[in-house]
Amino acid sequence: MKIQKSFSGQEQHTVYVVPTPIGNLEDITFRALKTLKDVSVIAAEDTRNTKKLLHYFDIKTPLVSYHEHNKESRGKQLMNRLDNGESIAVVSDAGMPGISDPGFELVQQAIETDYPVVVLPGANAALCALVGSGLSADEFLFYGFLPRKKKEKEAELERLKRLNGTLLLYESPYRIKDTLKMVHAHLGNRQISIARELTKKYEEYIRGHVAELIDWADKTELKGEFCLVIEGTSNESAPKNKLWWSSFSIVEHVTHYMRQADLSSKEAIKLVAADRQMSKRDVYQAYHIDQKE
Known part of the structure; x- marks a missing residue:
């Protein structure tokens, strides 16, 4: 046990x-x-970006880089500086370090060495997006960025869809369309809010159901980083005791996944089997054979 x-x-x-x-x-x-x-040195995710902030506020503290690709070697150097009695500030490009940004490993190393870790409160995109979404904040899960690979992303959405709390995701403008389609395919047409360009001049919230936001994304030039806030399964506005696919036939269910998530019939059949707690063979039979008879 450690007490700080x-x-x-x-x-x-x-x-x-x-x-x-x-x-x-x-x-x-x-x-x-x-x-x-006041600190001896600032460890920054991108020194070029942080220099702009320091210049704006006329701060002269020395900078060193600390990011995903040098965190091991730089972490050792920073620990040596702590050993020598220096103090260190950790910053990311924006928001709270350690939340989908570098910082966790250095915090962990400092704690293991019994050096104090002092966390200052401040800006965080996910919490701003959650409160501004209008969805429940009583229980929520911050996930961050979904995996980039399709199979891994599908697996995570299948896991997340069973959670009661509101879901918070980050996404880039290059993947937001595909992510919305996969959310629709795996989580259904839930309520959702997208927040973009938070605290900036072009700050924007887009609120509605997933299908509506898919249509919006198809017609909009997408810029900036996005935070998705998606209602959980226990939200009061969600239908009670009714699965999103309950009105679908097996064929319609498979077709839905194929169209909305751009899946092959084999991949869609696997998801339908999981949804309906059926064997893949029985779903295959219903989709490929029974509908042709």
Whole structure:
């Protein structure tokens, strides 16, 4: 068991996790600015991006890079600096470090070495999107980015669809259309909100059902990073005791997956079998053979 007294008057050997604005620079806190000025060094996901922030607020603290590709070697160097009594601030390009951004490993190393880790409150895109969605925030799961590979993404959506809480996902403009179609195929036509360009001049919320947002995405030039907020299975507005595919025949059910998620019949049959708790052979029979008789 470890007990940390964060504010015992000892500021050396400390890792400060400092959120940075996700768009509007005025969202940074006075405490964050003071911390960035007072620490020995700032470990940044992208030093070029962080330099702009520091220049805006006239902060001269030295910068080093700390990202996915150098976290092991740089982490050792940063731990050596902590050993020598220095203090470190960790920042990502935007938002809270460690949340779909670098930071976790350094925090873990500091804790294991009994160095204090002080986390400052601040900007976070997922929570802004959740509160602004109008969907329940009583219970929610932040997932971050879904896997890029189709099979892995399908498997995760199949797992997530059974959860009661509201789901929070991040997505890029290059994959948002395909992700919406796969959400529709695996989770059904649930209520959903998309938040984009949060806190910036072009901030936008798009709220509706998944099918409506698929249509919106097909007609819209998609820019910026997106946060998807999707209702869970226990939401009061969801139909009670009724599966989304219950009105479909087996053939319609298979066809739905093929069209909405761009799956082969073999892949769709596998999902239908899982939905209906049937054998793949029986679903294959109904789709390929019985409908032709």
